[in-house]
Amino acid sequence: MTSAAASEPVELPARLDLLAAEALRGDLLDRREGLDELTVCGREVSLIDTPAIQVLLSAAHDQNARGGRLVLREPSPAIVEAMAVLGLGEVLESWRESNE
Numbered sequence: 838m839t840s841a842a843a844s845e846p847v848e849l850p851a852r853l854d855l856l857a858a859e860a861l862r863g864d865l866l867d868r869r870e871g872l873d874e875l876t877v878c879g880r881e882v883s884l885i886d887t888p889a890i891q892v893l894l895s896a897a898h899d900q901n902a903r904g905g906r907l908v909l910r911e912p913s914p915a916i917v918e919a920m921a922v923l924g925l926g927e928v929l930e931s932w933r934e935s936n937e
Contacts, residue, residue: 845876846876846877846878846910847861847864847865847868847875847876847877847878848877848878848881849861849877849878849879849881849882850881850882851881851882851883851884852882852883852884853882853884853885853886853889854884854886854888854889855886855888855889857889858886858888858889858891858892861889861892861893862892862895862896865877865892865896869896869899869900869903872900872905873904873905873906874900874905874906874907874908875896875900875905875906875907875908876907876908876909876910877893877907877908877909877910878909878910878911879909879910879911879912879913879916880910880911880912880913881913882912882913882915882916883913883915884915885915885916885919886919887919887923890919890920890923890925893907893909893932894925894928897928897932906932907932908932908933909929909932909933910933912929912932912933916929917929
């Protein structure tokens with residue numbers, strides 16, 4: 838990638854349900870272009886549904902395919918729990934910043 842190393846974090850909303858997942862998808866698509874590192878911040882998330890996790894998984898896959906990565910800063914307890922329930926604990930760990 839010939840681009841900026843990282844982005845300003847995308848602040849995830851408190852409620853990441855199906856409707857919010859659709860909006861998040863558009864936001865991530867708009868911001869990913871030209872970035873090695875697409876960063877999202879999850880500190881405010883109190884509810885996250887599977888469709889929102891699927892959007893994050895898709896964004897991470899897309900970034901990896903482009904030679905970059907998705908970084909999740911400050912995942913809330915709701916994110917950590919939802920990812921664990923879905924068997925995605927290792928994926929979550931791979932998204933965390935190394936200095937967190």
